[in-house]
Amino acid sequence: MGFLDNLKKQLTLVQVKYLGGHPELSGPSTLGLGSSEGKLILNAGIRPLLEIPLSDIVGLTLEKASHRSAGKAAAGAIIGGALTGGIGLLAGAAFGGRKKDDSVIVLTVKYGVANVDLFFSGANIDTAKTYPQVAKLLH
Structure with missing residues (x-):
């Protein structure tokens, strides 16, 4: 070959x-x-x-x-909330808590x-x- x-x-x-x-x-x-x-x-x-x-x-x-990391969701919410206020808190939680396959x-x-x-x-x-x-x- x-x-x-x-x-x-x-x-x-x-x-x-x-x-x-x-x-x-x-x-x-x-x-x-x-x-x-x-x-x-x-x-x-x-x-x-x-x-x-x-x-x-x-x-x-x-x-x-699949599982969603609660710790990462919380960290994303804290960072997002600190940087951009209320809307960042929601976006940070959603982004940080993505599902892992x-x-x-x-x-x-x-x-x-x-x-x-x-x-x-x-x-x-x-x-x-x-x-x-x-x-x-x-x-």
């Missing part, structure tokens, strides 16, 4: 942050997910770490979760006689936007 083939392969991978779950992989780490010849391939750079036959994939779900992509695969859950989040974009890209690899 030449340089251009490797580059093309890298560009077609879905970048995810692997959080853990598979007995043969340590985490967390940033991986590229791709599919080829009926297999889901987990890559570290251009090196395949694990190949999972698509027939061994039991399920794929997006577990949505804690969603997780759960890929359930056969591993011997058991099923294991592999956990991923979006590497460079939010997880909800990464999920459809991962789902597309499984078809």
Whole structure:
């Protein structure tokens, strides 16, 4: 495989942050997910770490979760209120208390006689936007 083939392969991978779950992989780490010849391939750079036959994939779900930092909302309100008055207090609270996306992509695969859950989040974009890209690899 030449340089251009490797580059093309890298560009077609879905970048995810692997959080853990598979007995043969340590985490967390940033991986590229791709599919080829009926297999889901987990890559570290251009090196395949694990190949999972698509027939061994039991399920794929997006577990949505988020949280809002009360401490940051309070700090934003105090700073906004001190700098600009009442309207800044509201704007500071809204800006400081933005939601953080804690969603997780759960890929359930056969591993011997058991099923294991592999956990991923979006590497460079939010997880909800990464999920459809991962789902597309499984078809």
